Amino acid sequence: MRFIAAYPAGVLAQVRELVDAGQLAAHLDRRYPARHAVQTDRALYEFTAQIKQDYLRSAPPIHKVAYDARIDVVHHALGLHTAISRVQGSKLKAKKEIRVASLFREAPPEFLRMIVVHELAHLKESDHNKAFYRLCEFMEPQYHQLEFDTRLFLVRREIEAASPAAD
Ligand SMILES: [Zn+2]
Numbered sequence: 427m428r429f430i431a432a433y434p435a436g437v438l439a440q441v442r443e444l445v446d447a448g449q450l451a452a453h454l455d456r457r458y459p460a461r462h463a464v465q466t467d468r469a470l471y472e473f474t475a476q477i478k479q480d481y482l483r484s485a486p487p488i489h490k491v492a493y494d495a496r497i498d499v500v501h502h503a504l505g506l507h508t509a510i511s512r513v514q515g516s517k518l519k520a521k522k523e524i525r526v527a528s529l530f531r532e533a534p535p536e537f538l539r540m541i542v543v544h545e546l547a548h549l550k551e552s553d554h555n556k557a558f559y560r561l562c563e564f565m566e567p568q569y570h571q572l573e574f575d576t577r578l579f580l581v582r583r584e585i586e587a588a589s590p591a592a593d
Contacts, residue, residue, distance in 0.1 A: 429580040441578065450582050457575065458534035465531060467492040474524060474542050478549075481565045485549040490523040497527040522549060529583065537579055540572035 430441060444450045464473045471491040478485065524545045530538050543565040551558035562569040 427581050429577040429584075430574070433574070441581070445581070445585065450578065450585070454575065454579060454582060458536055458579075460534055461532060462535035462538050464535075464538060470526065473538070474546065477539070477542055477565060478546055482546055482549065482561075485546070486522055488524055488549070489521045492523070492525055493528040493531055494525040495528040497525060533576075533579065536568075536572055537576045539566060540569060540576050543569060544573070 427438065427441065427445075430438065441450070444453055464470050470493060471488075474488065474491045478488065524542070526538070526541055526545070530541055543562050546565065547558050547561040550561060559569070566572065
């Protein structure tokens, strides 16, 4: 359960119980029954731009937002933010890009929002420090719960991939 390895032992034990009882999927589906409709990169850009417009107007502009199938969820479970430097005339301008692992195309809307909020907060704070998490909570008050549940969603996917359901 590498996606949640940093959580306290008591929390891990509870998750282990859910997994062992075969209840993790049901637990998540009960709490997050919906799936979002943000299917294209254009829709994802607009979804992201709206949250930025609402909460983070002063942050640098984003040039590109895209789903990316190449993101290794083990190392970048929460997306990938990059600032690509390009030479423009004599100036070096950083281009801000946000990439979201494409597995989040088929996720509850709450999880996509959490991922996007996380990546937007990185426009202002590159590290996962207190200021970073304050920004996340400013944009999404349920941020910490949603990050935990998003990690459970990844645990569930991993379990399901390892043991495909019989027909
Ligand atoms: Zn991050």
